[in-house]
Amino acid sequence: MSVRQPAVAGTFYNANAEELQQEIQAFLANIQEAPPKAAPAMLIVPHAGYVYSGQIAAFAYAQLKGHEDAYNRVIVLGPSHRVLLEGIAISSDNRFETPLGQIHCDTSAIARLSNLPFVAYRHDAHLLEHSLEVQLPFLQTLLGEFELIPLVVGGIDPPQLIAALESIWDEKTLLVVSTDLSHFHRDAPARAIDENTIHKILQYDPDIEGFEACGHFPLAGALGFAQQRGWDIQLLTKGNSGDIFGDKSRVVGYASFSLNSTQAA
DSSP states (O other), X not given: OOEEOOSSBTTTBOSSHHHHHHHHHHHHHTOOXXXXXXXXXXXXXXXSOHHHHHHHHHHHHGGGTTOGXXXXXXEEEEEOSSSOOBSEEEOOOSEEEETTEEEEXXXXXXXXXXXXXXXXEOHHHHHSOHHHHTTHHHHHHHHOSOEEEEEEEOBOOHHHHHHHHHHHXXXXXXXXXXXXXXEEEOHHHHHHHHHHHHHHHHTTOOOOOTTTOTTHHHHHHHHXXXXXXXXXXXXXXXXXXXXXXXXXXXXXXXXXXXXEETTTO
């Protein structure tokens, strides 16, 4: 048995389990809206350090309240920040660990994915990648036990990612897409870029560039997958790092979305 150890605990989020749990619960407590009656099929969430984007991410994860029994698996898709990557990187680790404990991976589903020509086991792509890891404590807090399918997504055409998702998705699977929006512009132009990107997302537009969203590859394919299934998309909240610390000279944009099956609405 091999375990993927946390790489950014203590930097992107608290390494102390009790304090981490308290931080997540505090984020959730700030949200006054009632969770939806139907369990979401997909969430789009940011992946910066919790001090920057944790509250915005919490708006998405709050949608899972009361729906713990709706899922037995979670597919988490995120971009590669550390290694040059084409296609989809899967992990050979059996479990992923955070300060809140270990999560079992769905190794049989991952093995099926490995048969696709654009999917490969890439330990290096997972070793230090934060885009997936920062989602896990939120998922552990809201869902408890579940199986994980962690996918680091590099250069890929949307139909390929759609085919990969179709080969492993079922009605008990939650899809989580991890992406931030624009990076390191001044506040006003950043908000203009982000508004345009948000509009594209709400229109299921796959033509999203890297300067608009760092997770544009997983995002484009997941939007296509959602559109094929007729899932409704809702913007939950948006903002940028300047809203937290007041520095408007070089901001990173964030937004959270929830997607629901029209049949479950």
